[in-house]
Amino acid sequence: MPQVPAIKIKRIISEDSGWKDSFTAFYSDCEIKKLAPGQAHAYFAAYSGSELAGHSVLYLENGRWVMDGLRVKPEFRQMGIAKRLTEARLRHAVKNGAGEVWYSCEDGNLVTICCHLGFGFEKVCPDNHRCSLATAHWYRLKITPAVLKNISATKSTLPSKIPGSRKKR
Numbered sequence: 001m002p003q004v005p006a007i008k009i010k011r012i013i014s015e016d017s018g019w020k021d022s023f024t025a026f027y028s029d030c031e032i033k034k035l036a037p038g039q040a041h042a043y044f045a046a047y048s049g050s051e052l053a054g055h056s057v058l059y060l061e062n063g064r065w066v067m068d069g070l071r072v073k074p075e076f077r078q079m080g081i082a083k084r085l086t087e088a089r090l091r092h093a094v095k096n097g098a099g100e101v102w103y104s105c106e107d108g109n110l111v112t113i114c115c116h117l118g119f120g121f122e123k124v125c126p127d128n129h130r131c132s133l134a135t136a137h138w139y140r141l142k143i144t145p146a147v148l149k150n151i152s153a154t155k156s157t158l159p160s161k162i163p164g165s166r167k168k169r
């Protein structure tokens, strides 16, 4: 069985038309946050060769670093890609002075919640937000020495995986 090329996690430096087209196709069936012109942000993508396997964003809004848009193509799931995209975003936030990082998620999105709980995110209702069963909920990660240690031990390249050989849960 052929091997999938190693997965590389990259920050998108040039948001050129090629990237924009693949971004639009990647999120064609779901809503993705539209950033304001000039809003501080960083997109991180996972590539298998030239194929976009996963994508995510981190942006600064009202003084808070917020993670959003985490998505991995079904055939690349459960290989640790989301975790590495999140580590890359956390490192970027820390490098830019973040003392905490946020994301919001609906209660039904258990996989995404599980994916972030491991980093130490905690459910918090921020000031000016009214949490209810119908709203998405906010999660916050305070950047502590333990978090820094956790996110510094990351590799940007994953070993090759054979399709269908994902770990069992």
Ligand SMILES: CC(C)(COP(=O)(O)OP(=O)(O)OC[C@H]1O[C@@H](n2cnc3c(N)ncnc32)[C@H](O)[C@@H]1OP(=O)(O)O)[C@@H](O)C(=O)NCCC(=O)NCCS
Pocket (backbone or CB within 6 Å): 027, 030, 031, 032, 069, 070, 071, 072, 073, 076, 077, 078, 079, 080, 081, 082, 083, 084, 111, 112, 114, 115, 116, 118, 169
């Ligand atoms: C949520 C999502 C990003 C996870 O991606 P992934 O690359 O498969 O996740 P990882 O392999 O990095 O797993 C990270 C953690 O997530 C959790 N997780 C991932 N898949 C899981 C599953 N099927 N069941 C339970 N937990 C799971 C685990 O806690 C895992 O950590 P562990 O390996 O230490 O146990 C992916 O499932 C996805 O893209 N889902 C659809 C999201 C989407 O389309 N949202 C719309 C917004 S645009």
